[in-house]
Amino acid sequence: MSDHATDPATETFVAHRNLLFTVAYEMLGSAADAEDVLQETWLRWAKVDLVEVRDQRAYLVRITTRQALNRLRTMSRRKEAYVGPWLPEPMLTAPDVAQDVELAESVSMAMMLVLETLSPTERAVFVLREAFDVGYDEIAAAVDKSPAAVRQIAHRARRHVDARRPRQAVSPGETRAALESFQRVLETGDLQGLLDVLAPEVVLVSDGGGIKQAALRPITGADKVARFMVGGLGKNKRPISVAPTVVNGSPALLVHLDGEIDGVMALRVEDARITGLYYVRNPEKLSRVESETTLTLR
Secondary structure (H helix, E strand, O other): OOOOOOOOOHHHHHHHHHHHHHHHHHHOOOOHHHHHHHHHHHHHHHHOOHHHHOHHHHHHHHHHHHHHHHHHHHHHHHOOOOOOOOOOOOOOOOOOHOOOHHHHHHHHHHHEEEEEEOOHHHHHHHHHHHHHHOOOOHHHHOOOOOHHHHHHEEEEHHHHHHHHOOOOOHHHHHHHHHHHHHHHHHHHHOHHHHHHHHEEEEEEEOOOOOOOOOOOOOOHHHHHHHHHHHHHHHHHHOOEEEEEEEEOOOEEEEEEEEOOOEEEEEEEOOEEEEEEEEEEEEHHHHHHHHHHHHHHHH
């Protein structure tokens, strides 16, 4: 720690930085864009007269939300030109996050994809209200709506999400068991073993971003998913290794080819079987995972 005193604005920003990053990430699904939003938030916060701010946390959340909304509208245009399915940028998370069921669900790949189906304002309201329990008045100030309008938006967004979220919460232990079975299958190429762990209605979504090979649309059904994956493993001639990790609050797999990160595989598990597979191969979305993994191994 430095001996020099830190100014109040910096102290407050640093104290709330993790909260602000998580708000931005849940709104955007991109850690890189969330970091940009935090930079923009800081530039605006540094110019604020703190004497005039009654609730500094609420004020920072308001700035972050507004900047994230601006970024979200820009990102929607980028996604329209995106090659193949778009998946959120995976984030390595500490194992204790997975123990917090509500937090783990709010940042899970499955939930982040559900949030993608909301409008920007609905997403902001839902994230602030459901994930962070922000009051309606504070949300109204952040999204420039009346508290009454925010209540209606929150109700509509909650109903929309509830209709699409996993049917029941699954413990980290159940997810981990399914993950271990899936890992063995990837290492052995056992088709029947894969069919045993997949739910009949399983969906595979792979994101190569037009840079890495990936299915251009989601693949549905255990038989189609199993044959696609086993076929891909059969064509691969490079040494493959699979290691368990925790991504977006849930157990996941880090896949290496020839010692280099090929992708991150996140799972959605219901009734002890895999109902969703989310494979991020786009290198532009793996740089953060790669750098954090490298730091961990040092």
